Amino acid sequence: xxxxxxxxxxxxxxxxxxxxxxxxxxxxxxxxxxxxxxxxxxxxxxxxxxxxxxxxxxxxxxxxxxxxxxxxxxxxxxxxxxxxxxxxxxxxxxxxxxxxxxxxxxxxxxxxxxxxxxxxxxxxxxxxxxxxxxxxxxxxxxxxxxxxxxxxxxxxxxxxxxxxxxxxxxxxxxxxxxxxxxxxxxxxxxxxxxxxxxx
Amino acid sequence: xxxxxxxxxxxxxxxxxxxxxxxxxxxxxxxxxxxxxxxxxxxxxxxxxxxxxxxxxxxxxxxxxxxxxxxxxxxxxxxxxxxxxxxxxxxxxxxxxxxxxxxxxxxxxxxxxxxxxxxxxxxxxxxxxxxxxxxxxxxxxxxxxxxxxxxxxxxxxxxxxxxxxxxxxxxxxxxxxxxxxxxxxxxxxxxxxxxxxxxxxxxxxxxxxxxxxxxxxxxxxxxxxxxxxxxxxxxxxxxxxxxxxxxxxxxxxxxxxxxxxxxxxxxxxxxxxxxxxxxxxxxxxxxxxxxxxxxxxxxxxxxxxxxxxxxxxxxxxxxxxxxxxxxxxxxxxxxxxxxxxxxxxxxxxxxxxxxxxxxxxxxxxxxxxxxxxxxxxxxxxxxxxxxxxxxxxxxxxxxxxxxxxxxxxxxxxxxxxxxxxxxxxxxxxxxxxxxxxxxxxxxxxxxxxxxxxxxxxxxxxxxxxxxxxxxxxxxxxxxxxxxxxxxxxxxxxxxxxxxxxxxxxxxxxxxxxxxxxxxxxxxxxxxxxxxxxxxxxxxxxxxxxxxxxxxxxxxxxxxxxxxxxxxxxxxxxxxxxxxxxxxxx
Amino acid sequence: xxxxxxxxxxxxxxxxxxxxxxxxxxxxxxxxxxxxxxxxxxxxxxxxxxxxxxxxxxxxxxxxxxxxxxxxxxxxxxxxxxxxxxxxxxxxxxxxxxxxxxxxxxxxx
Numbered sequence: 001x002x003x004x005x006x007x008x009x010x011x012x013x014x015x016x017x018x019x020x021x022x023x024x025x026x027x028x029x030x031x032x033x034x035x036x037x038x039x040x041x042x043x044x045x046x047x048x049x050x051x052x053x054x055x056x057x058x059x060x061x062x063x064x065x066x067x068x069x070x071x072x073x074x075x076x077x078x079x080x081x082x083x084x085x086x087x088x089x090x091x092x093x094x095x096x097x098x099x100x101x102x103x104x105x106x107x108x109x110x111x112x113x114x115x116x117x118x119x120x121x122x123x124x125x126x127x128x129x130x131x132x133x134x135x136x137x138x139x140x141x142x143x144x145x146x147x148x149x150x151x152x153x154x155x156x157x158x159x160x161x162x163x164x165x166x167x168x169x170x171x172x173x174x175x176x177x178x179x180x181x182x183x184x185x186x187x188x189x190x191x192x193x194x195x196x197x198x199x
Numbered sequence: 200x201x202x203x204x205x206x207x208x209x210x211x212x213x214x215x216x217x218x219x220x221x222x223x224x225x226x227x228x229x230x231x232x233x234x235x236x237x238x239x240x241x242x243x244x245x246x247x248x249x250x251x252x253x254x255x256x257x258x259x260x261x262x263x264x265x266x267x268x269x270x271x272x273x274x275x276x277x278x279x280x281x282x283x284x285x286x287x288x289x290x291x292x293x294x295x296x297x298x299x300x301x302x303x304x305x306x307x308x309x310x311x312x313x314x315x316x317x318x319x320x321x322x323x324x325x326x327x328x329x330x331x332x333x334x335x336x337x338x339x340x341x342x343x344x345x346x347x348x349x350x351x352x353x354x355x356x357x358x359x360x361x362x363x364x365x366x367x368x369x370x371x372x373x374x375x376x377x378x379x380x381x382x383x384x385x386x387x388x389x390x391x392x393x394x395x396x397x398x399x400x401x402x403x404x405x406x407x408x409x410x411x412x413x414x415x416x417x418x419x420x421x422x423x424x425x426x427x428x429x430x431x432x433x434x435x436x437x438x439x440x441x442x443x444x445x446x447x448x449x450x451x452x453x454x455x456x457x458x459x460x461x462x463x464x465x466x467x468x469x470x471x472x473x474x475x476x477x478x479x480x481x482x483x484x485x486x487x488x489x490x491x492x493x494x495x496x497x498x499x500x501x502x503x504x505x506x507x508x509x510x511x512x513x514x515x516x517x518x519x520x521x522x523x524x525x526x527x528x529x530x531x532x533x534x535x536x537x538x539x540x541x542x543x544x545x546x547x548x549x550x551x552x553x554x555x556x557x558x559x560x561x562x563x564x565x566x567x568x569x570x571x572x573x574x575x576x577x578x579x580x581x582x583x584x585x586x587x588x589x590x591x592x593x594x595x596x597x598x599x600x601x602x603x604x605x606x607x608x609x610x611x612x613x614x615x616x617x618x619x620x621x622x623x624x625x626x627x628x629x630x631x632x633x634x635x636x637x638x639x640x641x642x643x644x645x646x647x648x649x650x651x652x653x654x655x656x657x658x659x660x661x662x663x664x665x666x667x668x669x670x671x672x673x674x675x676x677x678x679x680x681x682x683x684x685x686x687x688x689x690x691x692x693x694x695x696x697x698x699x700x701x702x703x704x705x706x707x708x709x710x711x712x713x714x715x716x717x718x719x720x721x722x723x724x725x726x727x728x729x730x731x732x733x734x735x736x737x738x739x740x741x742x743x744x745x746x747x748x749x750x751x752x753x754x755x756x757x758x759x760x761x762x763x764x765x766x767x768x769x770x771x772x773x774x775x776x777x778x779x780x781x782x783x784x
Numbered sequence: 785x786x787x788x789x790x791x792x793x794x795x796x797x798x799x800x801x802x803x804x805x806x807x808x809x810x811x812x813x814x815x816x817x818x819x820x821x822x823x824x825x826x827x828x829x830x831x832x833x834x835x836x837x838x839x840x841x842x843x844x845x846x847x848x849x850x851x852x853x854x855x856x857x858x859x860x861x862x863x864x865x866x867x868x869x870x871x872x873x874x875x876x877x878x879x880x881x882x883x884x885x886x887x888x889x890x891x892x893x
Contacts, residue, residue, distance in 0.1 A: 013851060013852075013853050014851045015851050015853065019854075023858070024857065027857060027858065027860075030865055031861070031868065034868045034869065035868060037869070038869055038871050039872075041869070042871075042872035052822075062813065070806060073806060076802075076844050077798060077802040080798050084794065084795050084798070087791045176846075179845075180845055183840050183844045183845045186840060187837045187841060190836045190837050191837065193812070194812050194816070194829040194830070194832070194833050195829075195833075198813065198816035198825075198829055199816070199822075199825055199826050199829045199830075
């Protein structure tokens with residue numbers, strides 16, 4: 001059985017189902033991270049001026065995080081390039097950019113891993129202070145999103161790309177939707193980076 | 200741009216005889232999933248009810264061994280059959296959790312929403328059938344986790360359904376399992392909400408404009424938005440509380456917390472109030488998640504059985520949307536006694552008073568819809584009519600709780616329990632029963648038995664009031680809701696403590712009153728009176744599909760040409776004009 | 785996306801946005817070295833982050849040219865997001881107002 005407007009756009013909304021679905025999902029993600037940012041603000045306001053001390057004690061690695069920001073921004077570029085290649089009908093370039101995006105996600109996670117293990121070596125655990133607790137909670141949840149986005153992209157770049165030969169428009173839309181998620185993950189990091197490392 | 204290739208996205212799915220597993224267990228058909236949700240919801244409602252009946256024994260006869268099942272509960276729960284207070288707390292917390300998240304929500308939203316909404320829209324299925332299946336199985340996993348937590352060595356969660364920190368952070372019981380279960384349930388609701396909204400936006404049949412939508416669909420759409428935007432903060436809070444329990448963090452633990460005479464070994468610096476804010480940011484909209492689908496069902500049943508259009512359809516729809524919007528900015532009226540300051544409490548009292556207005560508009564419109572109708576008193580209609588005054592009592596008793604001056608003495612008494620249960624038990628549950636009787640023919644092709652239905656309704660109405668009205672009296676006397684012995688150790692409870700037995704006996708009789716329903720439900724599947732496509736002579740689109748409807752729903756193209764409640768149209772040859780029937784020439 | 789998009793032009797925009805984001809990242813890091821008070825530093829940092837996020841949302845996520853229904857959904861989310869952010873802020877403001885009133889009540893005039 002066919003579901004209408006899976007590929008073609010609805011005449012009234014001008015959108016297909018997937019586009020609306022992914023944006024609705026992203027609104028719930030906004031509220032999820034919003035609640036965590038609210039928690040962050042509340043903890044910081046309630047810290048009686050100890051926040052800077054806790055932050056200094058945590059010794060977060062600014063150069064590594066800056067590098068990670070650059071990696072994630074680059075992955076967003078490769079993501080839109082993957083989609084643009086599909087729009088041009090170039091399967092090879094789509095795969096190249098798709099795998100580059102996944103690889104950037106991998107590099108991000110490896111750097112994150114080194115950051116986390118450096119913290120643990122200095123006995124900085126989530127339980128050490130509320131700063132570290134919210135740091136690990138938010139960056140950890142963000143890392144889970146990176147893993148999810150990588151799996152999603154890897155599927156469409158790998159086995160899912162067979163769709164190119166049967167329904168190119170559908171593949172292009174799906175990649176656009178997974179791209180929306182990927183950019184959102186990038187967008188969250190754009191806030192996480194200054195909030196934890198710099199301010 | 201390269202030429203788009205339009206192939207059918209699911210071309211390999213039809214014309215295959217599906218295996219049993221694909222057809223009934225891992226089905227992507229919204230109707231099968233709706234039935235799965237409904238059956239799961241009904242089963243958990245029964246289970247949650249059983250938990251409550253066990254609690255009611257200890258309230259009525261504190262310190263006496265529980266008959267029949269007392270010896271089965273084990274030494275760590277009820278030594279010698281006498282319930283331990285800790286076990287009472289477990290039952291209380293799990294009763295609330297199960298009834299709200301595993302009973303009413305799966306039945307009202309997952310069950311009725313899934314089954315009825317696509318049919319009413321004239322859609323072949325939900326927009327994302329596979330996500331629909333996943334969301335049911337997330338719910339199932341959440342339910343299994345919750346149920347299994349009773350068998351943990353320290354028992355299930357016992358910190359109230361609200362799981363307030365810091366108690367829930369440090370309790371030794373199954374709170375961790377509760378949090379994991381909740382994360383499954385929240386994921387399920389989020390996926391469901393995305394699906395519902397997309398379906399309503401994209402898959403309405405041609406001609407089904409927004410103002411031709413049945414009121415039930417509107418209720419489901421607003422509900423889906425509440426789930427979509429209110430649940431994530433609780434998911435965040437749940438993750439943080441999980442970290443507090445598993446990774447020893449202090450999100451909700453203040454500095455210098457003393458437990459059992461010793462300072463807790465945590466870094467501190469967290470805020471117990473933060474949990475309350477995040478919890479109620481979800482849980483107030485959640486109350487509307489429980490009530491809005493019920494209002495939708497009642498509106499359908501009343502319009503159909505009064506043979507009249509709904510009075511004030513548009514104002515009802517706008518009220519519904521306003522209600523959904525306002526429900527996000529009233530949450531702190533649950534927190535008046537936390538000392539949040541008069542500025543904040545003034546704000547939240549004002550919004551709370553404002554939110555009562557749309558509820559009153561909807562209820563009034565439903566009452567006025569009855570005026571001058573030729574009412575058919577069948578079982579669905581009886582339950583829908585029962586809903587109106589019961590929800591009215593529930594709503595009106597809520598007003599004193601929305602004003603901080605009155606809330607401060609009433610907070611945490613049985614008055615709150617009475618108020619909330621009037622809204623959800625004789626309110627929402629009656630509406631859900633109305634829905635079961637009303638749509639049963641569409642699911643099975645057979646009607647439920649009318650006599651057994653009435654035998655279900657009248658005793659239920661009496662005993663529901665027998666359970667919940669005395670709670671108001673006890674609450675006004677100041678009896679706390681948290682006491683495992685029903686408050687007999689307190690002097691002020693003395694004169695009203697006897698009501699505990701009345702409530703408990705009512706509750707057990709209420710259980711007996713559900714037996715006709717259970718018999719009726721299973722008997723009618725095979726032996727009920729055969730129903731055609733439209734046994735209730737209804738106008739909405741779901742009745743144009745065959746009963747039971749096949750995969751893909753309709754055997755004719757649907758083109759909607761008029762509003763949803765064209766009953767008793769002057770000059771028409773019958774007293775209803777279906778939404779999708781072409782105008783007679 | 786609508787079908788008449790000039791994809792080559794878009795790709796040029798993507799590279800420009802990428803460059804702007806990289807510059808923005810550097811500026812944030814350098815601005816954090818400035819010796820300013822905490823509120824000023826927070827304002828600068830969040831301003832740059834918001835600018836970067838807007839670039840991502842507008843161009844990479846195509847929000848600059850999107851259908852009405854998505855704008856409506858996002859507007860709704862923004863409203864509730866503000867309610868969510870007001871949660872800690874209003875609470876602490878209420879505390880401060882309370883304290884302020886208390887101090888005033890005790891001060892002899």
